[in-house]
Amino acid sequence: MKQVLLLLTLLALLVSGCASSAQVTPPASIATGVDPEAWAAVPAGEFLQGPHSTPSSIDYAYEMMVTDVTNAQFTRYLNAALAAGEIQIDGSNIIGFYPGDPFNGVKHEMEIKAGDWLHMVLDDPGLRLNFEGKTFTPMPGYENHPMTNVTWFGAKAYCEYYGWRLPTEMEWEKAARGQYGNAFPWGNEIALNNANYYSSHDIFEKIIGKLGDTTPVGFYNGQTYAGYQTRDSASPYGLYDMAGNVWQWTADIYAGTHYRHMRGGSKADYEYNLRSWTRNSAGPDYYSPNVGFRCAN
Amino acid sequence: MQAITQRINYLFRSTKGLTLVAIAMIALATAFFGMLSGPLAEFGVRDFVVRTFGLDLVQAQREGRIIILYHSLAMAVVAIATYFITSLLPMKEQEQVRINATITVGYLSAMIFGLSFAYGGHNWILHGLYIFGLSLVFFAGVLLAAALWPWRKEYRIQDPAYARTKSGINLERAAFFAMSASTLISVFFGAIPGAYFGNGFQSFLAEDLIREPYKTPMELAVIGHLHIMLALIAVAIALIVGRWLDFKGGWQKAAMPMMIIGSIVLSLGAWFVVPFERIAHVIIYIGSGFIMLAALFMVIYGWGMLISQRLAEQQIQKASFGQKIAALVHDPLKFGALWQMVFMNFTVSGVGIFMAVKLDEIFRIWPWREERIVLTGHWHILGAIIATIILFYYGDLTGLKGRVRKLYGWGIIIFSDLAFASVTVFEMKRLFVSEADQQSLVNWTMLLGDIGLATVLVVLAALMVWRLVDLFRKNGLWSKELVESESKRS
Secondary structure, three states: OHHHHHHHHHHHHHHHHHOOOOOOOOOOOOOOOOOOOOEEEEOOEEEEEOOOOEEEEEOOOEEEEOOOOEHHHHHHHHHHHHHHOOEEEEOOEEEEEEOOOOOOOOOOOOOOOOEEEEEEEOOOOOOOEEEOOOOEEEOOOOOOOEOOOEOHHHHHHHHHHOOOEOOOHHHHHHHHHOOOOOOEOOEOOOOHHHOOOOOOOOOOHHHHOOOOOOOOOOOOEOOEEOOEEOOEOOOOOOOOOOOOOOEEEOOOOOOOOOOEEEEOOOOOOOHHHHOOOOEEEEOOOOOOOOEEOOOEO | OHHHHHHHHHHHHOHHHHHHHHHHHHHHHHHHHHHHOHHHHHOOHHHHHHHHHOOOOOHHHHHHHHHHHHHHHHHHHHHHHHHHHHHHOOOOHHHHHHHHHHHHHHHHHHHHHHHHHHHOOOOHHHHHHHHHHHHHHHHHHHHHHHHHOOOOHHHOOOOOOOOEOOOOOEHHHHHHHHHHHHHHHHHHHHHHHHHHHHHHOOOOOHHHOOOOOOOOHHHHHHHHHHHHHHHHHHHHHHHHHHHHOOOOOHHHHHHHHHHHHHHHHHHHHHHHOOOOHHHHHHHHHHHHHHHHHHHHHHHHHHHHHHHHHHHHHHOOOOOOHHHHHHHHOOOHHHHHHHHHHHHHHHHHHHHHHHHHHOHHHHHOOOOHHHHHHHHHHHHHHHHHHHHHHHHHHHHHHOOOOHHHHHHHHHHHHHHHHHHHHHHHHHHOHHHOOOHHHOHHHHHHHHHHHHHHHHHHHHHHHHHHHHHHHHHOOOOOHHHHHHHHHHHHHO
16 A cells, blocks of 8 residues: 555656646747748649649649748737727627628538627737737737637638738648648658657747747748757748648638638647648637638738 | 477467467557657657668558558457457367467468558558458458357257346357457448558548548448447457356346347447438447446446455455455456446546537537547547456466466556546546646646556566566476366367
8 A cells, every 4th residue: 555655646746747837938039030021932733632642733823921920910910900990809809700601501510600700819828919908019029929829710801901811721732742742841751850849849848848839930941049950841832830830720611511621730739740731620710829820812 | 399389389279378479469569669659759769660670651651551550459359359259158169270270360461461561661462461361350250250150059058047048049149149240241341441442542540531521431431330340349358258257147137138239239320320320320329328238237247246256255244345345356357357347438438428419519619630639539548448358358367366466457457547547638638728728737647648558568568578488488387278278179
């Protein structure tokens, strides 16, 4: 009995030693040199799609943002869109109008009716913005980190506010893996310093733990930060963070389901979730510290 | 030469030897392939293993590799269940030999060539031998079902303590037969889509389809197949435990018809997923209800039997509650096998039912990757619970006694359940914490889960090392088990 008690005590000590605080310790600002305002051109033409590299084609050229939308960019949008009345604050939520989806009544399908829908929640502990009653500002140190905790409605509204749109899944995948069907944007193998994923030992995991924190957009560009050497992990078309860091909302609305799909994997996922064809999905009102977005044009 | 022949005879002709080989194969595969994921991958062990063994881990082939890995492990588990059945139930000696030989060649081919194909680069001869192995396992199943045919006159029983029909058909044997026949039919629900998708190597995991609003019949067949195969293996193990404990009396008479009906109805439900998906779940609930009730009856009987046997040994006439509990847990192997069936309700059945009831309200609100964790977590737990029950029975078969029996039994019970409970909390974490606040809970549950699983693997490794060392001794336990097996045969 004594041995069992001793063992349990040791276990408890071991476990408590591994617990970490969820409180945010802001990181020092890190400039990556990658411009979040930049766009990458993706040419029309064929590419290999999906896990089985099925030949596919997009018959038009398009552009996608080189990085995810950042906290700084999103706060600029929030301040402008609130002033313009495009979105409203409702308690601790930001909401905006959405015209609704066709409903097919398929099993598990939820009806998305026309009306005001959630864009983001202001009191979520994962949010990296400050709001002083009138103006939004990014949390210091997180200015160039990807904006998270935005629902699909919020991401779509952001892109459309500037006359852009969310990329379709197909566009996203082509932009991520290029013509020749790489598993990851940079190739077919993944190393710890290619991307921000679960237990990838990046410098931000030391702050929060293995589930990690977001890294600044464009962080994995071959530079060394505080002794941490990254690999240049841009996609063939020059996009950064197309694997890891945060999942990215895509535009498609499919018949018979209310789910919206995300691509790219996140800081909280094992590396196989970062493969370019891997999908995640959730309702359009879902938000998470692991989900962000970028726009297409 | 004779020494080698004797040992080969033991390992490949006696039930205990065959079981030992299959457990050793599973232990080796688990230890080796366990290094490719989870904490060992995080510690860099995976990269070392991949380099050292020249493994070919193409990213796009991950799903295919996993499918072959768990089929390989499942074939070995099915082989162990078959060895137990052929030794526990009366049948002709040549039937037993034929079934055991066929399934042994089958699972070893499937495992060795399948895993070599999946992880060692794609040599198509290896793939052919993998399919050949799977086919032999199926064929062994046909032989087993034929040998179990419950209407044979020589297997009718008159003993009123056991469930039987008026004409003396042994309903326990009929339950084994129903399970075997249902398993054989269920194979097609995997084999046909496997041939269809595998032909073009469009491998996918069923959990990746769950949120697709429209699924093809082939995709639905895969979903039905994986659910029913694991469920029927669980039924087989429950029936084996019943035979091990000599399940009889009123509870057995009530349980066996339920096992028969439950196995058939549950299988029908899983098959109906293809043509009648909307009503299939109702049929599945009815079938699993029968099986769970039958398993409950077995646990009630088994616990009562353990208490009364131990109290009789101690010559206690009027026992206090504490004495009864002490008697119940005295033998951790027999208690453990029954306890795991109870514990399964918290970590597998309970989670599954809760998920089904609250699917749209809770689980489909979560992102798909979270839902996927619950799905994969709870069937991994079911698979592992089945494995622990096999280890309890094997521990008893191999004659573990005294302190070693206690350490072995309680080691598996405590640490496996610690792991299963931790994984269950991890799966369901979104009920308790938000994504922003989950780091601490993730750390705890993953650490406890890893400690639990690692300890069970250490216990298993100790057993395997002991049996391996024993094989090098001239008059080791193996030689006694061989003599025992041969005398049984003669």
